[in-house]
Amino acid sequence: MNRKEIRKNAIYLEKGETIEINEDKYKGGVLAFILKENSVLKRTVRGKNISETVWVFLEGKKSSAELKSFIEADGKKVRSEIHVEHLAEKTISSVKTRAVLDNGAAAGIKGIISGAEGSSGNGSLDEKVLILNDNSYAEMQPELEIQGTGITGRHSAGIERINEGKVFYLMSRGMGKRDAERMIIEGFLV
Amino acid sequence: MEKGLSKKKIREISAIKNEPEWMLEKRLGAYNIFIGKKIPEWGPDLSELDFGEIVYYIKGEKRKATDWKNVPEKIKKQFEELGIPKAEKKLLGGSLAHYESTAVYEQLKKRWEKQGVIFTDMDSALKKYPEMVKKYFGKLVPPSDNKFSALNTAVWSGGTFIYIPKNTKVEAPLQTYFKMNTQNMGQFERTLIIADEGAEVHYIEGCSAPTYSTASLHAAVVEVFASKNSKVRYTTIQNWSTNVYNLATKRAFAEENAYIEWMDGNIGSKVNMKYPSVLLSGKGAKCEMLSIGYAGGGQIQDTGGKIFHLAPETHSSITSKSISKDGGTANYRGIIDATKDAEGIVSSVRCDGIVLDEKSHSNTYPKIKAKGKKASVSHEASVGKISEESIFYLMSRGFSRDEAHRMLVIGFAEEFIKKLPFEYAVEINKLLDMEVGEK
Structure with missing residues (x-):
């Protein structure tokens, strides 16, 4: 689906409007949001085996978006692709994606923050994947496209493993190994 | 001919x-x-x-x-x-x-x-x-x-x-x-x-x-x-x-x-x-990539690094700095790829870009691929203008805005320049100074 088609079906946030979305057991979908002046989008989704494509167009001055996706992938292919376009002044975005992969799951995580000429503000992208077994695989593409001096874009992406030291510490406090690992995973998905 | x-x-x-x-x-x-x-x-x-x-x-x-x-x-x-x-x-x-x-x-x-x-x-x-x-x-x-x-x-x-x-x-x-x-x-x-x-x-x-x-x-x-x-x-x-x-x-x-x-x-x-690339094929192999790019008017610097971790305990580090001015475009394209056998690898990438005016572009397109539960890879990037705070600080110390600006650009490139033999370092310093100072 290209940019034009995506925009046709977008959800508009009118001037000053705030929308908060919280979904557990999220499965995925293709969504677009167009934000007008001073509007705020907060979206947090959690689920197993998600496949999502989300576009956010920050068209209005001082609009902002905070997006969080928490994925627990169990043996399946998961995908999260989030585009944020800064098209106006003083716009702020923050995208956070966390995925835990087990049982041969494969994840494709892509995040793009772009700043058009004339826009200003801050955009940040933070993607992390925790791989639990040897057959699982992750591919991450954190991208930045900035024109001009208005926007400062930052991103960080990482692939992590369970820290053995932390597991040992929890076990020395009486926890079983499974529970210790579970606790670390839950701490990761926050 | x-x-x-x-x-x-x-x-x-x-x-x-x-x-x-x-x-x-x-x-x-x-x-x-x-x-x-x-x-x-x-x-x-x-x-x-x-x-x-x-x-x-x-x-x-x-x-x-x-x-x-x-x-x-x-x-x-x-x-x-x-x-x-x-x-x-x-x-x-x-x-x-x-x-x-x-x-x-x-x-x-x-x-x-x-x-x-x-x-x-x-x-x-x-x-x-x-x-x-x-x-x-x-x-x-x-x-x-x-x-x-x-x-x-x-x-x-x-x-x-x-x-x-x-x-x-x-x-x-x-x-x-x-x-x-x-x-x-x-x-x-x-x-x-x-x-x-x-x-x-x-x-x-x-x-x-x-x-x-x-x-x-x-x-x-x-x-x-x-x-x-x-x-x-x-x-x-x-x-x-x-x-x-x-x-x-x-x-x-x-x-x-x-x-x-x-x-x-x-x-x-x-x-x-x-896109210089390195295959880390033997245990304990390590590599470090340091790059600097300047994209002026009419220029496209499309550079990056590709590192393939094919063995355990391999380390890689990429530091890429780019400066774009007068409508130039600086792109970073990189891959960090780790196979299942790459246990205990450490990889970190840092790519930063400074954009000096409204017409210039800076883009980063990194890819990170890893398989298995033992890999550990991190990537960070930051793109934008030179921080106003840094400029203000130098101006409060008596430098003009122009001087402050030039110092910060050279400072940005310092990590690369300080590793060059003397005569190259001097030349690059002068060059950047000239290019950035030019109106």
């Missing part, structure tokens, strides 16, 4: 050089591959490249030096400001065919010969050490790799051949600067660097001063083989005039415990596409 490429032309080139049959066959095979491949479309626009309009080989004596009159004013001005000595100016301007070697170089040459170090141009190496060349040529960058490595394999001429024997440490950097002549500063240089077990060498090629080239396409191929426990530092700096498409393929292979340090400075060219 004859433009365009054909099998007949390639046979001529090989015959003029008096090459062994196997090299001619490699060239012809590569030509077929070149014809069959498409121009890559995933990066900057290369549609203006007209392969029929290019002169692929100019025989030594026939190579006419450019008239000094024809060297662009901007470049002459930069030579002045950089304080480049007269003879060098002519060489860099293309109006001198051969740089007279100095006494220093002759001394160094004697020392290297005693150590068994081979440092010569590729054409001579093919004549003197054909078996060695045959063993390594094309093993890391085969013609099938991409259209431009195929082209290079078909028409290569000039370039450097280096062999460092076991456990030999070469202290002074090997610099092509000593041996520069227009023959070697070719469009299709082919370079092979072989460091035997335990060897150590630092090789520097290229020039930070502006280098005028009438050739519009440069496609070099560099292959570096770092054996067990060896250390290779490869520094390359290009400042080609802004009519040049510089599309190079550079790759290194690191065996057990080898250490490769790649320093890449990209200041010139109209379109520069270069």
